[in-house]
Amino acid sequence: MLRTIVRFRSWFLEGARDRTLSAAKARVHTHPTKPWWQVMCLTGVDYFSTLAYQPYIAFLAVGALAPVATLFLVALTLFGAVPMYWRVARESPNGQGSIAMLEQLLPGWRGKTFVLCLLGFAATDFVITITLSAADAAEHLIENPLAPHWLDHRLLLTFFLLVLLGAIFLKGFAEAIYIAVALVIAFIGLNIIVIGRGLYEIITHPEVFPRWQQALAAGASHGNVWLIFVLSLLAFPKLALGLSGFETGVTVMPLIKGDLTDTPDNPAGRIRNAKKLLLTAAVIMSLALIGSSLVTTLLIPPAALEPNGKAAGRALAYLAHEFFGVGFGTLYDLTTAAILWYAGASAMAGLLNLIPRYLPRYGMAPEWARANRPLVVVITGVTLFVTWFFDASIEAQGDAYATGVLMLMLSASIAVVISARRDGGWTYAGFIAIALVFTYTTLENIRERPTGLKVCLAFILSLIFVSLVSRALRATELRTKRVVLDDKARKFLHEAVRNNMLRIAANRPQTGTEREYARKRAELKRVHRINHDEPVLFFEVQIVNPSEFNDEVLEVHGVTVGKHRILRCDSPAVPNAIAAFLLHAQKETGVIPDVYFGWTEGSPIGYAFKYLFLGEGDTAPVVHEVLRKAVDNPEKRPCVHVG
16 A cells, blocks of 8 residues: 555656756756647647637627728737747747746846736636636537537536546646647648638628628728728727737747757757747638638628527537538537637646746745646646636636736737847837737726736735745745855864864854954853854855745855854855755764854744745744754754854
């Protein structure tokens, strides 16, 4: 039984990075890489699957103007999103996406808070992608004429699809990407047949265009060409769901196979192939969006596109049944349901690449969050809760989905503008124009769909709360992975051992003069009864970026001030650095060190918050707690003295 438990734990936590890895190695993804077109299929199950509902949403939003508004969406895709994310791919080739670009601009807690907010929007986008797509897949299955009556339980069917998706990712990544390739090829092929037949019907039935012109004349534009142009331009933000998939495309970049000459610092082949992925997906989707919008608007009766009509949420599926009968229509329904369900795979892959890059490093997630399978279980649980909360309603989740997508694209456009500032010229001006378009699109979407912003804020607040709780629970971990002493520090350490004693005095540096250390030496004699002839090493920690959590390497330098010997280092947290050094000193010399502190006066609660966010506080008890958790046997633990 014990062996089975150990094997299961090893399998379940497979992929968690060893704590001894350097920061550079930790940035290298552990998934096997695949050709760019296969990874495109993984992101494409999200991007391409929007064809299942995008034509209906476009008609519902702008009516007969849908084909014209779709042209604006396509223009923004090809001339805005593609060049923008090409830049993101070049600047952030390891899968951090635009979030990492913005993180560099705001160091410290400001940057961490900003990143947490963006991660909240990303989580909204990816989680709602999973839940909305599964709900829409269930809807396609239930609405099929051949579906049995016992299948008519939308919530339970959506639950089943979500659990099945999680099970595939528990099995492994290779299986996930091969399924994506098969589904994308089948879905795109069937849509080419349906859209192609629809375009043929439009060409061979001359009365279709006059009927559409009458619909335009009856609408708000009254057939005026310029008014049609303006109204379509103002309305195209409602079609924002057609922009999904770009952030996922750069998030999963580490999965793209590059050149043999690629290095972690210069993955030129991976960047080039990522650009191919983004452009190919955008061209395929643009052509499909234009064609699907035309055949939906011109061929489907408006009554069928009402919220409760036969084509509601499934315009192309409706045409598949109308053109080719129940057999082909059922095949289309099954394929559409499969790719909609599996659109969650793209979002799941995005979350599995994004979360381990940020939250564990901030101390805002457990170390097991670096492993895929525990994260899959957590994400699946969250999607089940969200599905239950929204009662598997497609309409209720659509607002949050669009807001999450656009906020991520807006942040990417801002990051790209800042990055392109050094280039100047037309490149800089072009990216400013793209950023303004995304700003308008996002603000207009929020104005039209305020519920979406509320859901995103709920995700953000939940993420921040859980992150802070995690950081508090992990505060007393031994964060440092390796301690390195320079030659002088090592010499001081060994010479300080006398009579099997090693005395370390923690000191908060002030003036750094000999008088300061002489006063501290006198205090040690008065409080701790340490004579002047007994060797004592002073240990000092300079706080650097307390918002960071892990301290990969603690570099300790030896210096002398008068006759006093001091060891100095930089670290995000004072107590953890002291504890790491004490354990290293014990290993280096074979002697259990004694460390001496003075009492810290003030509110313990205030010092606790100060430690969590500023890396220093009531140091002595925290050092003791870090040592207690690191060393089980009290007799082999460094001794902490406070006086």
